[in-house]
Amino acid sequence: MVAATAQERTPPEMEETSSGLQGGQCLSCRAFSFPCALICSECLSEDIVSAELSSDGVLYAYSVVHQAPAGWPVPYALGYVDLREGVRVLAHLEGPAGELRSGASVRFVSGHGRTAPDGAPLVTFAISQEEQL
Numbered sequence: 001m002v003a004a005t006a007q008e009r010t011p012p013e014m015e016e017t018s019s020g021l022q023g024g025q026c027l028s029c030r031a032f033s034f035p036c037a038l039i040c041s042e043c044l045s046e047d048i049v050s051a052e053l054s055s056d057g058v059l060y061a062y063s064v065v066h067q068a069p070a071g072w073p074v075p076y077a078l079g080y081v082d083l084r085e086g087v088r089v090l091a092h093l094e095g096p097a098g099e100l101r102s103g104a105s106v107r108f109v110s111g112h113g114r115t116a117p118d119g120a121p122l123v124t125f126a127i128s129q130e131e132q133l
C-alpha cells in the first residue's frame with residue numbers, strides 16, 4: 001500500500017458532530033488540530049486522522065463587529081475558544097455582546113445560520129456562553 005502525500009489528501013469538512021467538532025489528531029505526537037491539518041504543526045508528521053473534539057471550552061478573547069455583509073445582523077461577536085485538546089478555534093458568538101467575558105465557559109451550538117446576500121442559507125458553527133451558576 002502506498003501512503004498518500006499531503007497534496008493527495010483532503011481534510012475532512014468542518015462538520016459538527018453529536019458532541020463536538022470534527023478535527024484531526026497526529027498519530028506521531030497526539031497533537032490535535034482544527035480544522036484537520038494535513039501536516040502536524042508540532043512534529044511535521046503527515047500521519048493525521050480525523051478526531052472528534054470537545055464541545056465546550058473557555059473563551060480566550062472576543063471582538064464585537066459592527067460592519068457586516070448584507071443579510072448579517074450587527075453587531076455580532078467573534079471569539080477564540082480554547083478547547084481542552086489544546087486547540088484554539090475562531091467562531092461566531094451567540095447571545096448579547098455586552099454579556100461576553102474572556103475566561104467564560106462556552107459551548108458549541110448547532111444550526112447557527114445566516115443568510116448570504118443572494119438569500120441562500122449559510123450554516124456554520126457558533127459558540128454560546130454558558131449560563132452563570
Ligand SMILES: [Zn+2]
Nearest residue numbers: 026029040043
Ligand atoms: Zn505531530
